[in-house]
Amino acid sequence: MSLSTEAVLALAPDDASAKAAKGLLAPAKWPTLAHSDDAVWGECQGSGSKPYQTQVDLSGPVFRCSCPSRKFPCKHGLALMLLRAQSEASFTAGAPPPWVADWLASRRDKAEKKEARAAEPAAAPDPAAAAKRDAQRWKRIETGVQELARWLDDQTQRGLAALGSEQAEGWAAMAARMVDAQAPGLGQRITQAAELIGAGDGWPARLLDRLGRLQLIVDAVPRRDSLSPATRADLRAALGWPQDREALLADGERVNDHWLVLGQCLDERDTKLVERHVWLQGRASGRRALLLDYSHGGRGFETGWVSGSERAAVLCFYPGHASQRAVVAELPAEAASTAAPVALHDEASEWQRMAQQIAANPWQPLLPLVWADAVPARHGDQWWLRLGAASQALPMQLAAAEAWQLMAHSGGAPLRVFGEWDGEQFAPLTAWAAEGGTPVWTLSGART
Amino acid sequence: MSHWNTLLQTALVGTARQPVPAADGMAGDFGALLQALQQPADSAQGVLLRVAGAVAVGRRAGFVAPGLPADDAPPAANDLSPALGDPALLAVIADALAAGPQRLQHEVLAVLAAAGWRLPPSLLPAALDAGRRDTALRPAVVLALGERGRWLAARNDDWRYAVGASAQADTQTRWDEGSIDQRRAVLAEQRRDDPAGARERLAAELPQLPAKERAVLIGALAENLGPDDEALLEAQLKDRARDVRQTVVELLQRLPASAHVRRVEAFLAPLLSPQGATWQLNAPEAADPRWKDDAIDATRPTHDSLGERAWWLYQLVRQMPLAWWTARTGLTPAALLDWAATGDWHDALLRGWNEAVLAAPDFDWCDALLDRPRGHRGGVGPLLALLPRERRERHWATQLGDAGEGVQDVVAFADQACAPGNTPSAALSLRIAQALRTRVERGDLVNDYVLRQVLGTAAALLHLDALPLLADLPRAAEESPGLAHALADTARIVRARRLVATLPLSSFSSSSLSTSSQGRP
Numbered sequence: 002m003s004l005s006t007e008a009v010l011a012l013a014p015d016d017a018s019a020k021a022a023k024g025l026l027a028p029a030k031w032p033t034l035a036h037s038d039d040a041v042w043g044e045c046q047g048s049g050s051k052p053y054q055t056q057v058d059l060s061g062p063v064f065r066c067s068c069p070s071r072k073f074p075c076k077h078g079l080a081l082m083l084l085r086a087q088s089e090a091s092f093t094a095g096a097p098p099p100w101v102a103d104w105l106a107s108r109r110d111k112a113e114k115k116e117a118r119a120a121e122p123a124a125a126p127d128p129a130a131a132a133k134r135d136a137q138r139w140k141r142i143e144t145g146v147q148e149l150a151r152w153l154d155d156q157t158q159r160g161l162a163a164l165g166s167e168q169a170e171g172w173a174a175m176a177a178r179m180v181d182a183q184a185p186g187l188g189q190r191i192t193q194a195a196e197l198i199g200a201g202d203g204w205p206a207r208l209l210d211r212l213g214r215l216q217l218i219v220d221a222v223p224r225r226d227s228l229s230p231a232t233r234a235d236l237r238a239a240l241g242w243p244q245d246r247e248a249l250l251a252d253g254e255r256v257n258d259h260w261l262v263l264g265q266c267l268d269e270r271d272t273k274l275v276e277r278h279v280w281l282q283g284r285a286s287g288r289r290a291l292l293l294d295y296s297h298g299g300r301g302f303e304t305g306w307v308s309g310s311e312r313a314a315v316l317c318f319y320p321g322h323a324s325q326r327a328v329v330a331e332l333p334a335e336a337a338s339t340a341a342p343v344a345l346h347d348e349a350s351e352w353q354r355m356a357q358q359i360a361a362n363p364w365q366p367l368l369p370l371v372w373a374d375a376v377p378a379r380h381g382d383q384w385w386l387r388l389g390a391a392s393q394a395l396p397m398q399l400a401a402a403e404a405w406q407l408m409a410h411s412g413g414a415p416l417r418v419f420g421e422w423d424g425e426q427f428a429p430l431t432a433w434a435a436e437g438g439t440p441v442w443t444l445s446g447a448r449t
Numbered sequence: 450m451s452h453w454n455t456l457l458q459t460a461l462v463g464t465a466r467q468p469v470p471a472a473d474g475m476a477g478d479f480g481a482l483l484q485a486l487q488q489p490a491d492s493a494q495g496v497l498l499r500v501a502g503a504v505a506v507g508r509r510a511g512f513v514a515p516g517l518p519a520d521d522a523p524p525a526a527n528d529l530s531p532a533l534g535d536p537a538l539l540a541v542i543a544d545a546l547a548a549g550p551q552r553l554q555h556e557v558l559a560v561l562a563a564a565g566w567r568l569p570p571s572l573l574p575a576a577l578d579a580g581r582r583d584t585a586l587r588p589a590v591v592l593a594l595g596e597r598g599r600w601l602a603a604r605n606d607d608w609r610y611a612v613g614a615s616a617q618a619d620t621q622t623r624w625d626e627g628s629i630d631q632r633r634a635v636l637a638e639q640r641r642d643d644p645a646g647a648r649e650r651l652a653a654e655l656p657q658l659p660a661k662e663r664a665v666l667i668g669a670l671a672e673n674l675g676p677d678d679e680a681l682l683e684a685q686l687k688d689r690a691r692d693v694r695q696t697v698v699e700l701l702q703r704l705p706a707s708a709h710v711r712r713v714e715a716f717l718a719p720l721l722s723p724q725g726a727t728w729q730l731n732a733p734e735a736a737d738p739r740w741k742d743d744a745i746d747a748t749r750p751t752h753d754s755l756g757e758r759a760w761w762l763y764q765l766v767r768q769m770p771l772a773w774w775t776a777r778t779g780l781t782p783a784a785l786l787d788w789a790a791t792g793d794w795h796d797a798l799l800r801g802w803n804e805a806v807l808a809a810p811d812f813d814w815c816d817a818l819l820d821r822p823r824g825h826r827g828g829v830g831p832l833l834a835l836l837p838r839e840r841r842e843r844h845w846a847t848q849l850g851d852a853g854e855g856v857q858d859v860v861a862f863a864d865q866a867c868a869p870g871n872t873p874s875a876a877l878s879l880r881i882a883q884a885l886r887t888r889v890e891r892g893d894l895v896n897d898y899v900l901r902q903v904l905g906t907a908a909a910l911l912h913l914d915a916l917p918l919l920a921d922l923p924r925a926a927e928e929s930p931g932l933a934h935a936l937a938d939t940a941r942i943v944r945a946r947r948l949v950a951t952l953p954l955s956s957f958s959s960s961s962l963s964t965s966s967q968g969r970p
Contacts, residue, residue: 005536006536006539006540023540023544024937024941026540026544027937027940027941027944030937046924083540086536087536087537087540088537150494150495151494153495153498154494154495154498157460157463157464157497157498158463158464158465159463159465160460160461160462160463160464160465160466161460161461161463162461162462162463163463205457205460205461206453206457209456209457209460209498209501209505210501210505210508212498212501212502213498213499213500213501213502213503213504213505214502214505214506215498215502216495216498216499216501216502217499217502217503217506219495220495220499352512355510355512356510356511359506359509359510360510363506363509363510376520378517378520379604380517380518385517387517387520388514392516392517392518392519393513393514393515393516393517394514394515394516394517395514396515402574405574405601405605406570406571406574408601408604409570409571409573409574409597409598409601410570410571412524412525412570412597412600412601413520413522413523413524413525413600414524414525424509424512441570442571
């Protein structure tokens, strides 16, 4: 597999790593640069006398380096792959030296053991104990939610116009209370709503929208027993109740397909936590999926995905209506391919698809949208994405530097754009030229 | 959905003061849902938000994107020149644009354009930003932009400098619609074959122009300047803007027979009188009201280092062609400098002569001033820049010394004197590079912080032939971060320049050579 410069940079755990990697590109820094069919490796001269040994298992790509950095992949791993992307001729072909071969073998070993474990029958769960745990959690959530309902009512009785920065503490306390009540999803929604207070024109309307939708979750909790299993699963997701991975893999809906990577983004939640969204679309199923995972302390992500490429995988979808969140159940180590252009939908059907998603599960915070003929534009102080020939446009949420990149690639001509829609703003993640092929633009760097 | 607005009003005021509005009149299933929500069995708690939540979900599902006024600006025109696609070269250019130095930025952009390539879209914002920060870089940025880049620049006020007529447009269009640089280029071009025509073009335009543009465009008359231009220049001596008057005075100075020069001479000549075998110079005793007509200020700026009379003298000296001094006294420039050093008005004379030589270059004066660089080191670079390469490099060769001990100064002056895109000769570059390499091998970098900086400057400045000497400089196992950074930076610049020098000509360049005037170093 050969990654482009952009694809490698997309794997960087943060901007600082990407920048540091670019500083290591002089071949003089790399006394050894070599590759085999499965791996790329090199030795990078650091500040000490012994060079760092950097290696990449191309089946992932998975990185490993002897440097002391806790970032993953580290700057050496990124630089190695950047060199690979930019001057393949600098690499000699050959058999891996022991320090590479041993690692590859141990990785294969581990993968086999994991498969063997997966094949073993799982320890029989104790349904009674699980039910008891669930009941306890529901109880704590219910108590918390009653408190939240009273608090929300207080806010509306006093009126949103009375809100200001002096209330920030109270809102933060209520968000923390929800985390204590084991409903972190509600806490996050309160935090996000609090950020709206006093922010920009028309903030009360946006705040009312958020609080209204929060109320719908609050209302659902006492009625949970009357809800269908799928709706209850959606409710649990909205409450931020984590899904047990083993149970999900055992019972979840599996879809085997070739998955086109529509786009991805990293959101820096705080200095230690990075949230990654990877959006996929099945070639045969047409199903869209969100892989949501987290990286703590710059450790990076186990699997790298390359926007615009396609790879075979079995995904396991979360329970619920119109579920889009999924985990990878099986990922054959075959090479990713550069995909055919993303399947086209006309504008009307894309809106229809969105409406159906919302009707099926009104609590999904983000929806994926693909536009065939989209022209990025600046109007007033706001970025817009003009849709097709109509004069309609979506307000676009994008850092100025990225937005100018997107403009440069468009030149006023239509692009095919994929992004996330939160009901108010469209956040583009990937853009293809009208003729298709590899993306001309992908969002780079972490959003803060 | 006006129901939303009435809900919002209640939410703002608070349900304690205003009831939740009824959903009367809302038809269909949704209306029924809202009405059902507003008839709670037990309490009124949460009713407002419950209704708002239902409406919010409905609004979200039925979202209609707002209309935007139609964009009547056309999309970017197609470019004739191809965008560079080589990933290694692109990475080097991106890195240069992000991390400099300016000379490297200029070189990568100029080489790219000269070989008939343009920047790919992904590098346009970085290049336009680099030009925004650094005006000296702008001409090179503009050449590498292509139609797409110009289109993009027109959309961002920070990048206005790059907006102009298409480079593929005809002369009249570039004059009518072009950027200030393009208009100046049109004038300069026409001055070569048709000086009078260019002068008339300028004269017709002057009354409508802002001061900054007046100064820039009048400056274009320097090309093929002749006595016929005097009338127009003389008229501009009374321009409201100091920049314009300064430009005009410098041009008139190059016309020794001009009325302006004769008037300045009439002020200056009585001050200089023979005194036996030598000459006696006096400064004006009082300001002359007639000075105003020749852009000479009677009022001394408050923080100027010269005294009032010296200030008057300096202005007269500055505006007098240098040839007058040698003709009048029969002394060489060197002898005049020696004479000045012994008199009371040394500072005023030296400053005036320095500026006069910059306004109307005279190589003998340059040499003489450079041989006595004491006290005004800042002026050395611009003086050197005036000289042809061989005369200039004579000074550097002397300064470099046999052991290369003056290498820091030589690199610093050469950096000032060589315009972006120019380098010292291959021979001198090799001597400088060898001197630097010797110093590095001797371990001087460990304590010499100036040398560290000079190394990077030299890597960006010297002739390509000298770069192998700066590649692979010896590295130590234990290096301080500052030292390692200096060496890595040098290696980065050397590598970038050597790689960019391999840039092949594009298909566009071989068919059209119109853009290749910007030569490689």
